[in-house]
Amino acid sequence: GAVVSQHPSWVICKSGTSVKIECRSLDFQATTMFWYRQFPKQSLMLMATSNEGSKATYEQGVEKDKFLINHASLTLSTLTVTSAHPEDSSFYICSAEIVGGGETQYFGPGTRLLVL
């Protein structure tokens, strides 16, 4: 149980295009989902917290207009990287917290983004 999926797992795009990454909780409902990114040889850094039905809360330094987050249902959150640039190339991982399940986060497998 408590499986989180991400789609796509790997994406290559041209600079200036937008990329949407989906995070789904497959067998549970998640009121809260988190988005992290990891640059090569760096730790995971929290980007934002996504709450179902409300606006996402972003960490300092993360541009909310560039990284659009939508949490439209209890099982789906999306991260859209708008007008992607090579410096946005990174590994993006989401996690989800079970409704009423305490503070345990379940992580997706990650999405590797390469912007050319």
Added chain:
Amino acid sequence: KQEVTQIPAALSVPEGENLVLNCSFTDSAIYNLQWFRQDPGKGLTSLLLIQSSQREQTSGRLNASLDKSSGRSTLYIAASQPGDSATYLCAVFIGYSGGGADGLTFGKGTHLIIQP
């Protein structure tokens, strides 16, 4: 702001050895601490979760301890095997403050190689 440090950054040992990975955090007011394993290019696998009220958790050959007052945790791996080779990440959760994103704060990880 919470900071998590992991020592050593890299470790290479022969198969069969027992080893200890260290994690320290600057703010002792944590809700829980978690150890993860990350294989190259992959997502995260949760290994052990220690609540702030607990001193240690064990799973198979893994044992994690927590000393919240001193801001330290260790991950002990007994009888290491080549399959244990991975990056091990420590992360702390401070709970919900009611404002701002409250995801996990990760260390940079310890890159572990177990030589056959």
